[in-house]
Amino acid sequence: MIQKTLSTFFFTLCFMPVLLAQNRFDKVEIETIKLTENVYMLKGAGGNIGVAIGAKEVFVIDDQFAPLSNKIITAITKLSDKPIRFLVNTHWHGDHTGGNENMAKLGTTIIAHNNVKKRIKNTPNRQGDYRSKEALPVITFNDKLNITVNDEDVAIFHISNAHTDGDVLLYFTESNVLHTGDTYFKGSYPFIDLNSGGSVNGYIEAARRGLLVVNDATKIIPGHGSQSNKAEYSAFLEMLEGLKTIINAEIAKGKTEEEVAADASLTKVYDDLGFGNGFIKSNVIRRTYYKSLKEN
Numbered sequence: 001m002i003q004k005t006l007s008t009f010f011f012t013l014c015f016m017p018v019l020l021a022q023n024r025f026d027k028v029e030i031e032t033i034k035l036t037e038n039v040y041m042l043k044g045a046g047g048n049i050g051v052a053i054g055a056k057e058v059f060v061i062d063d064q065f066a067p068l069s070n071k072i073i074t075a076i077t078k079l080s081d082k083p084i085r086f087l088v089n090t091h092w093h094g095d096h097t098g099g100n101e102n103m104a105k106l107g108t109t110i111i112a113h114n115n116v117k118k119r120i121k122n123t124p125n126r127q128g129d130y131r132s133k134e135a136l137p138v139i140t141f142n143d144k145l146n147i148t149v150n151d152e153d154v155a156i157f158h159i160s161n162a163h164t165d166g167d168v169l170l171y172f173t174e175s176n177v178l179h180t181g182d183t184y185f186k187g188s189y190p191f192i193d194l195n196s197g198g199s200v201n202g203y204i205e206a207a208r209r210g211l212l213v214v215n216d217a218t219k220i221i222p223g224h225g226s227q228s229n230k231a232e233y234s235a236f237l238e239m240l241e242g243l244k245t246i247i248n249a250e251i252a253k254g255k256t257e258e259e260v261a262a263d264a265s266l267t268k269v270y271d272d273l274g275f276g277n278g279f280i281k282s283n284v285i286r287r288t289y290y291k292s293l294k295e296n
Helices: 002-015 018-025 066-077 100-105 114-122 200-213 230-252 257-262 264-271 282-295
Strands: 031-034 039-043 049-053 058-061 084-088 109-113 139-141 144-149 152-159 167-172 177-185 219-224
Touching: 018 066, 039 066, 066 100, 084 100, 100 109, 109 114, 109 167, 114 139, 152 200, 167 200, 177 200, 177 230, 200 230, 200 282, 219 230, 230 257, 230 264, 230 282, 257 282, 264 282
Parallel strands: 058 084, 084 109, 109 139, 177 219
Antiparallel strands: 031 039, 039 049, 049 058, 144 152, 152 167, 167 177
Protein backbone atom coordinates (compact mmCIF):
# COMPACT_ATOMS: atom_id res chain seq x y z
CA MET A 1 0.00 0.00 0.00
CA ILE A 2 2.84 2.42 0.84
CA GLN A 3 4.52 1.77 -2.49
CA LYS A 4 1.28 2.26 -4.41
CA THR A 5 0.59 5.53 -2.59
CA LEU A 6 4.08 6.87 -3.30
CA SER A 7 3.90 5.93 -6.96
CA THR A 8 0.53 7.62 -7.35
CA PHE A 9 1.80 10.69 -5.48
CA PHE A 10 4.66 11.28 -7.91
CA PHE A 11 2.30 11.00 -10.89
CA THR A 12 -0.82 12.79 -9.72
CA LEU A 13 0.81 15.95 -8.37
CA CYS A 14 0.80 17.26 -11.91
CA PHE A 15 -2.97 16.66 -12.11
CA MET A 16 -3.97 18.63 -9.03
CA PRO A 17 -6.91 21.00 -9.40
CA VAL A 18 -5.85 24.38 -10.76
CA LEU A 19 -6.46 26.33 -7.55
CA LEU A 20 -4.63 23.82 -5.37
CA ALA A 21 -1.73 23.71 -7.82
CA GLN A 22 -1.52 27.49 -7.88
CA ASN A 23 -1.44 27.64 -4.10
CA ARG A 24 1.31 25.03 -4.03
CA PHE A 25 3.51 26.51 -6.73
CA ASP A 26 2.96 30.27 -6.76
CA LYS A 27 5.81 30.88 -4.31
CA VAL A 28 8.24 28.47 -5.96
CA GLU A 29 11.30 30.17 -7.42
CA ILE A 30 13.45 28.59 -10.10
CA GLU A 31 17.13 28.61 -9.15
CA THR A 32 19.72 28.47 -11.92
CA ILE A 33 23.10 26.86 -11.21
CA LYS A 34 25.85 27.15 -13.82
CA LEU A 35 27.80 23.90 -14.12
CA THR A 36 29.90 24.57 -17.23
CA GLU A 37 30.05 27.21 -19.92
CA ASN A 38 27.00 25.70 -21.63
CA VAL A 39 25.28 23.38 -19.13
CA TYR A 40 23.05 24.44 -16.25
CA MET A 41 20.96 22.88 -13.51
CA LEU A 42 17.57 24.32 -12.58
CA LYS A 43 16.02 23.71 -9.17
CA GLY A 44 12.38 24.42 -8.32
CA ALA A 45 9.80 21.92 -7.11
CA GLY A 46 10.17 18.35 -8.29
CA GLY A 47 13.05 16.73 -10.12
CA ASN A 48 16.13 18.72 -11.05
CA ILE A 49 16.25 20.04 -14.61
CA GLY A 50 19.26 20.00 -16.90
CA VAL A 51 19.70 22.67 -19.58
CA ALA A 52 22.30 22.78 -22.35
CA ILE A 53 22.63 26.06 -24.25
CA GLY A 54 23.91 26.22 -27.83
CA ALA A 55 24.27 28.73 -30.63
CA LYS A 56 21.11 27.51 -32.36
CA GLU A 57 19.05 25.56 -29.82
CA VAL A 58 18.38 24.59 -26.23
CA PHE A 59 18.32 21.02 -24.90
CA VAL A 60 16.38 20.29 -21.68
CA ILE A 61 16.23 17.30 -19.33
CA ASP A 62 12.92 16.96 -17.42
CA ASP A 63 10.36 19.71 -16.83
CA GLN A 64 8.88 19.38 -13.29
CA PHE A 65 5.18 20.33 -12.85
CA ALA A 66 2.85 21.98 -15.37
CA PRO A 67 2.07 25.04 -13.17
CA LEU A 68 5.80 25.83 -13.13
CA SER A 69 6.28 25.79 -16.91
CA ASN A 70 6.12 29.57 -17.34
CA LYS A 71 8.69 30.09 -14.59
CA ILE A 72 10.95 27.39 -16.02
CA ILE A 73 10.70 28.77 -19.55
CA THR A 74 11.42 32.27 -18.23
CA ALA A 75 14.54 30.99 -16.46
CA ILE A 76 15.70 29.31 -19.67
CA THR A 77 15.09 32.41 -21.80
CA LYS A 78 17.38 34.34 -19.46
CA LEU A 79 20.12 31.96 -20.55
CA SER A 80 19.27 31.89 -24.25
CA ASP A 81 16.73 33.24 -26.71
CA LYS A 82 17.07 30.12 -28.88
CA PRO A 83 14.21 27.59 -29.18
CA ILE A 84 13.93 24.59 -26.86
CA ARG A 85 14.43 21.94 -29.51
CA PHE A 86 14.64 18.71 -27.48
CA LEU A 87 13.38 17.56 -24.07
CA VAL A 88 14.37 14.22 -22.54
CA ASN A 89 12.30 12.68 -19.73
CA THR A 90 14.49 10.64 -17.36
CA HIS A 91 11.42 8.60 -16.33
CA TRP A 92 7.63 8.89 -16.21
CA HIS A 93 6.79 10.46 -12.82
CA GLY A 94 4.79 13.69 -12.85
CA ASP A 95 7.41 15.76 -11.06
CA HIS A 96 9.67 15.17 -14.08
CA THR A 97 7.11 15.09 -16.92
CA GLY A 98 4.32 17.38 -15.72
CA GLY A 99 5.33 20.17 -18.08
CA ASN A 100 5.46 17.99 -21.21
CA GLU A 101 2.27 19.38 -22.73
CA ASN A 102 3.47 22.95 -22.27
CA MET A 103 6.85 22.18 -23.77
CA ALA A 104 5.25 20.43 -26.72
CA LYS A 105 3.23 23.57 -27.45
CA LEU A 106 6.54 25.36 -27.99
CA GLY A 107 7.41 22.88 -30.70
CA THR A 108 9.80 20.93 -28.49
CA THR A 109 10.48 17.30 -29.42
CA ILE A 110 10.07 15.01 -26.39
CA ILE A 111 12.34 11.97 -26.08
CA ALA A 112 12.15 9.11 -23.55
CA HIS A 113 12.46 5.38 -23.03
CA ASN A 114 9.69 3.20 -24.48
CA ASN A 115 8.28 2.43 -21.03
CA VAL A 116 7.95 6.13 -20.18
CA LYS A 117 5.56 6.62 -23.07
CA LYS A 118 3.57 3.52 -22.09
CA ARG A 119 3.20 4.57 -18.47
CA ILE A 120 2.26 8.18 -19.18
CA LYS A 121 -0.26 7.02 -21.78
CA ASN A 122 -1.83 4.20 -19.75
CA THR A 123 -1.80 5.49 -16.16
CA PRO A 124 -4.82 7.51 -14.97
CA ASN A 125 -4.73 9.84 -12.01
CA ARG A 126 -6.92 9.42 -8.94
CA GLN A 127 -9.82 11.05 -10.75
CA GLY A 128 -9.51 8.56 -13.60
CA ASP A 129 -8.23 11.13 -16.10
CA TYR A 130 -5.47 10.49 -18.62
CA ARG A 131 -2.92 12.95 -19.91
CA SER A 132 -3.27 14.42 -23.39
CA LYS A 133 -1.33 13.06 -26.36
CA GLU A 134 0.88 16.17 -26.24
CA ALA A 135 2.42 14.82 -23.04
CA LEU A 136 3.72 11.72 -24.80
CA PRO A 137 7.28 11.38 -26.06
CA VAL A 138 7.44 11.38 -29.86
CA ILE A 139 10.86 9.70 -30.03
CA THR A 140 11.40 6.60 -27.90
CA PHE A 141 14.15 4.02 -27.61
CA ASN A 142 14.87 0.76 -25.84
CA ASP A 143 18.50 0.53 -24.75
CA LYS A 144 20.58 3.58 -25.57
CA LEU A 145 20.53 6.68 -27.71
CA ASN A 146 23.31 8.99 -28.82
CA ILE A 147 22.34 12.52 -29.71
CA THR A 148 24.49 15.45 -30.79
CA VAL A 149 23.46 18.61 -29.00
CA ASN A 150 25.20 21.88 -29.75
CA ASP A 151 28.10 19.96 -31.35
CA GLU A 152 28.48 17.82 -28.23
CA ASP A 153 27.73 14.10 -28.06
CA VAL A 154 25.27 13.21 -25.30
CA ALA A 155 25.04 9.53 -24.35
CA ILE A 156 21.59 8.50 -23.11
CA PHE A 157 21.45 5.01 -21.65
CA HIS A 158 18.65 3.00 -20.08
CA ILE A 159 18.99 1.24 -16.73
CA SER A 160 16.55 -1.64 -16.36
CA ASN A 161 14.26 -1.75 -13.33
CA ALA A 162 15.99 0.82 -11.11
CA HIS A 163 13.84 3.70 -9.84
CA THR A 164 11.24 2.60 -12.43
CA ASP A 165 11.33 0.47 -15.58
CA GLY A 166 12.04 3.48 -17.82
CA ASP A 167 15.02 5.24 -16.24
CA VAL A 168 17.79 6.84 -18.28
CA LEU A 169 21.07 8.51 -17.40
CA LEU A 170 22.49 11.25 -19.63
CA TYR A 171 26.19 12.01 -19.94
CA PHE A 172 27.55 15.11 -21.69
CA THR A 173 30.79 13.74 -23.07
CA GLU A 174 32.68 17.02 -23.45
CA SER A 175 31.13 19.08 -20.66
CA ASN A 176 31.63 16.10 -18.30
CA VAL A 177 28.16 16.43 -16.75
CA LEU A 178 25.98 13.49 -15.70
CA HIS A 179 22.21 13.74 -15.12
CA THR A 180 21.06 10.71 -13.16
CA GLY A 181 17.32 11.29 -12.95
CA ASP A 182 15.85 9.66 -9.87
CA THR A 183 18.40 6.86 -9.83
CA TYR A 184 20.24 9.17 -7.41
CA PHE A 185 18.71 11.07 -4.47
CA LYS A 186 21.65 13.02 -3.08
CA GLY A 187 22.17 12.51 0.65
CA SER A 188 18.91 10.66 1.25
CA TYR A 189 17.27 7.28 0.88
CA PRO A 190 15.85 6.84 -2.61
CA PHE A 191 12.28 6.22 -3.68
CA ILE A 192 12.36 2.85 -5.46
CA ASP A 193 8.99 2.59 -7.21
CA LEU A 194 8.29 -1.14 -7.10
CA ASN A 195 4.87 -0.59 -8.67
CA SER A 196 6.53 0.99 -11.71
CA GLY A 197 9.04 -1.82 -12.21
CA GLY A 198 11.73 -0.50 -9.89
CA SER A 199 13.95 -2.81 -7.84
CA VAL A 200 16.79 -2.68 -5.34
CA ASN A 201 19.17 -4.64 -7.56
CA GLY A 202 18.40 -2.46 -10.56
CA TYR A 203 18.84 0.69 -8.50
CA ILE A 204 22.26 -0.44 -7.31
CA GLU A 205 23.23 -1.29 -10.88
CA ALA A 206 22.18 2.20 -11.99
CA ALA A 207 24.59 3.79 -9.49
CA ARG A 208 27.36 1.44 -10.54
CA ARG A 209 26.80 2.29 -14.22
CA GLY A 210 26.74 5.99 -13.50
CA LEU A 211 29.99 5.83 -11.57
CA LEU A 212 31.70 4.11 -14.50
CA VAL A 213 31.46 7.25 -16.63
CA VAL A 214 32.36 9.91 -14.06
CA ASN A 215 35.63 11.18 -12.62
CA ASP A 216 36.56 13.56 -9.84
CA ALA A 217 35.83 16.57 -12.06
CA THR A 218 32.36 15.46 -13.19
CA LYS A 219 29.42 17.71 -12.30
CA ILE A 220 26.48 15.50 -11.31
CA ILE A 221 22.82 16.52 -11.46
CA PRO A 222 20.90 14.19 -9.15
CA GLY A 223 17.18 13.63 -9.51
CA HIS A 224 16.70 15.41 -6.19
CA GLY A 225 19.10 17.39 -4.04
CA SER A 226 21.87 19.84 -4.77
CA GLN A 227 24.66 19.55 -7.35
CA SER A 228 26.83 16.55 -6.59
CA ASN A 229 30.16 14.89 -7.35
CA LYS A 230 31.79 11.47 -7.60
CA ALA A 231 32.65 11.21 -3.89
CA GLU A 232 29.06 11.86 -2.81
CA TYR A 233 27.71 9.55 -5.50
CA SER A 234 30.10 6.80 -4.32
CA ALA A 235 28.91 7.24 -0.73
CA PHE A 236 25.34 6.87 -1.96
CA LEU A 237 26.22 3.57 -3.65
CA GLU A 238 27.96 2.34 -0.51
CA MET A 239 24.75 3.01 1.42
CA LEU A 240 22.66 1.16 -1.16
CA GLU A 241 24.94 -1.87 -1.10
CA GLY A 242 25.27 -1.83 2.69
CA LEU A 243 21.51 -1.85 3.14
CA LYS A 244 21.21 -4.77 0.76
CA THR A 245 23.63 -6.83 2.85
CA ILE A 246 21.82 -5.93 6.07
CA ILE A 247 18.30 -6.66 4.82
CA ASN A 248 19.32 -9.84 3.03
CA ALA A 249 20.73 -11.10 6.32
CA GLU A 250 17.39 -10.45 8.03
CA ILE A 251 15.54 -12.25 5.25
CA ALA A 252 17.88 -15.23 5.66
CA LYS A 253 16.99 -15.30 9.37
CA GLY A 254 13.33 -15.66 8.45
CA LYS A 255 12.32 -12.19 9.59
CA THR A 256 8.98 -10.85 8.34
CA GLU A 257 8.46 -7.60 6.48
CA GLU A 258 6.83 -6.04 9.52
CA GLU A 259 9.72 -7.04 11.77
CA VAL A 260 12.26 -5.54 9.39
CA ALA A 261 10.25 -2.35 8.90
CA ALA A 262 9.97 -1.88 12.66
CA ASP A 263 13.65 -2.51 13.49
CA ALA A 264 15.31 0.92 13.46
CA SER A 265 18.68 -0.55 14.39
CA LEU A 266 19.05 -2.00 10.89
CA THR A 267 19.48 1.40 9.27
CA LYS A 268 20.97 3.30 12.22
CA VAL A 269 24.44 3.64 10.69
CA TYR A 270 22.93 5.36 7.65
CA ASP A 271 20.28 7.25 9.60
CA ASP A 272 23.11 8.79 11.63
CA LEU A 273 24.66 9.99 8.36
CA GLY A 274 21.43 11.81 7.53
CA PHE A 275 20.05 9.53 4.84
CA GLY A 276 16.71 9.25 6.68
CA ASN A 277 16.07 12.99 6.66
CA GLY A 278 14.69 13.12 3.14
CA PHE A 279 11.34 12.25 1.59
CA ILE A 280 11.82 8.50 2.18
CA LYS A 281 12.07 7.68 5.85
CA SER A 282 14.00 4.81 7.42
CA ASN A 283 11.06 2.47 7.96
CA VAL A 284 9.95 2.97 4.35
CA ILE A 285 13.35 2.11 2.87
CA ARG A 286 13.60 -0.99 5.08
CA ARG A 287 10.19 -2.13 3.86
CA THR A 288 11.03 -1.39 0.23
CA TYR A 289 14.29 -3.31 0.42
CA TYR A 290 12.58 -6.26 2.07
CA LYS A 291 9.84 -6.47 -0.58
CA SER A 292 12.23 -6.14 -3.51
CA LEU A 293 14.91 -8.52 -2.21
CA LYS A 294 12.40 -11.08 -0.97
CA GLU A 295 11.00 -11.35 -4.49
CA ASN A 296 14.47 -12.17 -5.78
